[in-house]
Each structure stands twice: as structure tokens, then as C-alpha cells.
Amino acid sequence: MEKIVNSVDYDYFKRQKLINNLCRNFGFIKKTTLGVSCGGREITALKIGNASAYSLITAAFHGSEHITATVLLMFIEELANALKDDGYIAGFKANKAMSGRGAIFVPCVNPDGCEISLLGAKGCGYLAESIGRLCNFDYSHWNANLRGVDINHNFSAGWEELRKREREMGIYGPSPTRFGGYKPESEPETLAITELCRKASIRHVTALHSQGEVIYWSYGRKEPSRSRRMAEIMATSSGYALDIPSPIAQGGGFKDWFITEFNRPGFTVELGLGENPLPAEEAEKIYKRVREMLMLCTIM
Numbered sequence: 001m002e003k004i005v006n007s008v009d010y011d012y013f014k015r016q017k018l019i020n021n022l023c024r025n026f027g028f029i030k031k032t033t034l035g036v037s038c039g040g041r042e043i044t045a046l047k048i049g050n051a052s053a054y055s056l057i058t059a060a061f062h063g064s065e066h067i068t069a070t071v072l073l074m075f076i077e078e079l080a081n082a083l084k085d086d087g088y089i090a091g092f093k094a095n096k097a098m099s100g101r102g103a104i105f106v107p108c109v110n111p112d113g114c115e116i117s118l119l120g121a122k123g124c125g126y127l128a129e130s131i132g133r134l135c136n137f138d139y140s141h142w143n144a145n146l147r148g149v150d151i152n153h154n155f156s157a158g159w160e161e162l163r164k165r166e167r168e169m170g171i172y173g174p175s176p177t178r179f180g181g182y183k184p185e186s187e188p189e190t191l192a193i194t195e196l197c198r199k200a201s202i203r204h205v206t207a208l209h210s211q212g213e214v215i216y217w218s219y220g221r222k223e224p225s226r227s228r229r230m231a232e233i234m235a236t237s238s239g240y241a242l243d244i245p246s247p248i249a250q251g252g253g254f255k256d257w258f259i260t261e262f263n264r265p266g267f268t269v270e271l272g273l274g275e276n277p278l279p280a281e282e283a284e285k286i287y288k289r290v291r292e293m294l295m296l297c298t299i300m
Contacts (some may be wrong), residue, residue, distance in 0.1 A: 001025075001081070001125065005073045007283040009066065011118050012041050018073065019044055019107070019109035028078040035104065035192035038126065038146040041111040046076060048083070048173040051102035053201040055298050057210040058106040058193065061152045061254065062143035062177070063113025064276040068208040068282040071271060072107045075294045090292035092237055092299070103298045108158050108191050112146040133177040140277055143294060145189055148174025149181040150252075151207075155194070157219065158186035158251025173261045180252050193254060197261070205229070205258045205296045210278055212270035214243040219256040219266070227265040230300055232265065238293040267297070 004021050023029050023046075030047040047054070059068035081087070082094035108114055115123035116131065120139040124131045125145060135142055144150045162180055162211060165292055166172075171179050197205070204226075205211060214240075217231035235242050245268075250256070256264035272278050272286045 001075070002072070005070065005077045007281045009118055010070060011123075011282040012115050014228065015069065015073075016044070017041065019046065021039070022046070022077060022080065023074070026081065029076070029080060030257055035188050036114045037110070037189055038187065039115070040111040041115070043109060043111065043189060043268075044107065044140075045196065046077070046105045047102065048079065048105075049098050049102035051100060053203040054057070054102045054104045054105070054115040055300070056104045056197070056202045056205045057208065057294065057297055058109055058205065058254065059205060060108040060114055061110055061208070062150070062276075063110060063117035064141050064300070066108075066114040066142050067211045067280060067283050067286070068210055068271055068276045069108045069114065070280065071287045072105060072208055072294075074283065074287045075291060076105055077106075077183060078297070080292065088293045092295055097295070097299050101299050104196070104202075106193065106196075109193060110145055110151050113142060113144055113151075116142040116146070120285060125246060134174060143177040144175060144179065145187055147187065148176070148179060149187050150178050151187060151189045152174070152207075152254060153180030153252035154162040154177060154184060154187050154190045155252055155257035156253055157253070159258035161186040167175070177295050178186050184252070194257070194274060197258060202258075202264070204297075204300070205255060206267045206269060207254045209268055210276055211272045211274055213238075213240045213273055214270045215240050216243060216245050216255065217265070218244070219259045220250070222263070222265050224259060224265050230265055231267065233296060233300070234269070234293050238290050238295055240269065240293075269293075
């Protein structure tokens, strides 16, 4: 069968069409809408398998990191094909590996930010002029949502301390990146993810970002059971290094919140190397390197 997901840039409508094609081709993929973004775009989740507790893999928290959505969708397609054909993926017999397991995937947490990075002023709608002034009309590096809030600074984990560090950097309000909002969980994109985690039983979470080829796996002194061993397995599989984020990237993030809220493992994986936004044609190369790791994140 011809591949559905390719190494190209997908704007919101193309991505949603691609997701619908995946669901049509693989009836066992269950699609739900977690909420809508500030700009009214759906935040879509895809579920494969059934279990008492699910692994959760998310992508595209930052607009300029839209390649992570493509990489995750590549994995979903290959996993679905292996399940349908009773075949293998990354050396795993898919049906056997997924027996009694389930996974939830959120390919694009921040669809508005991705649209701005991909389409420029066209992706901003009536806010094109005000957003353009914030980013000096360099839309491609936009990371925040439509309101200028960095989703990965908006979670309720060390948010107050992170806010102080933002101010030390001169960030007091809406910005292309690193403004965590006026209060934690203020954004619909953030709430879509936190409500999912509160309603579903999630074993562990993985957030895909770009770039750096590193894995972050702890938050301060918080180290849930299994976290270190899982991180070591992920690093061995991908060749990515285990690391600790810089101070401005500590707190406020999804994995930080999940670790704090549930005392369960959470990981941030920085895909690829280069300057964001990474070229779309690198998606396949990045995917081939991390496909085994993604499978491990799904079934561990």
C-alpha cells in the first residue's frame, strides 16, 4: 500500500486529512477531539489498543517544531500497518507486543503555532499584524500559540519560579517563545492535555520536541520509579544522550507537570539536529533513527 505519511510539511488541513485517511485505512485507530485551540482548530488524539493504563506520546507543542508531528504520524502509520498485517515493526511482532497494551497519540498539541510557523501571516488570521510585530515578521520561528503563550511553559509545575526566570530574560507578556501565560493552565491547548491525563489512566508520557538529540527524564529531584531505567533504554535505542535542560527550560513543561502530578515517568525527547524549523525532508531520516525508541515508549 502506498505510504500515507511522507517527509513534507503538513498544514492543519492537510494534517487533519492525513489523520482521517489513517483512520479510514485502519479501523482500529480511534480518533477523538480533546479540545480546540485558541484559533478554533481541533486538538486530535488517536488511540490504538485497549488497556487498563495507556502510554501517551505527544508532539508539536511548539510551532516551529512541526516536524515532530510528521515523525509521530509516520510511527502511527507503520505501527498500524504492522498490526493489520500481523507483521513486525522495529524488530517487534506488533500484535504480540501490543497484546493487553494501549497507546494514545496526540500528533499536534499546538496547531495554531504550527500554522503560524508554516504559513506565516496567512496562519495568523486577523492577528497577522500584531503577531508579526511580536516576531519582527519572522513567523517561521514562532513557537507559542495564537495568544503568544508558550504551551510548554504553561503547565502547573514550578510555574512561579519559571515566571521569574522569564522576567529576568525580559519576557513579561505575549512572545514568540517562553512566555508561560498569566497563570498556569490558562490555555485551551494545555487544558486539553491535562484533562486527558486526569481522565484517562496514563502509565507514562513522552513529549516530542526538536532539536538536539537528547532525552530529558527527570524534574528537579523528582525521579519516579522506572524513570531512569526507561530513559537508559530509550537512549540506548536511539543513540540520543540523557541530559538536564537549561534553567529557562525547567518547570512549566508537560513532562514536569506529569511527573509532579502523578509521580509516574515522563520524558521529553528532542528529535534531530539543526535549527528549528528543521527541513521537512529530514522527517524520514529522524524517524528511522527513533522508530524503535517510539515503539519502546509505546509498550514499556
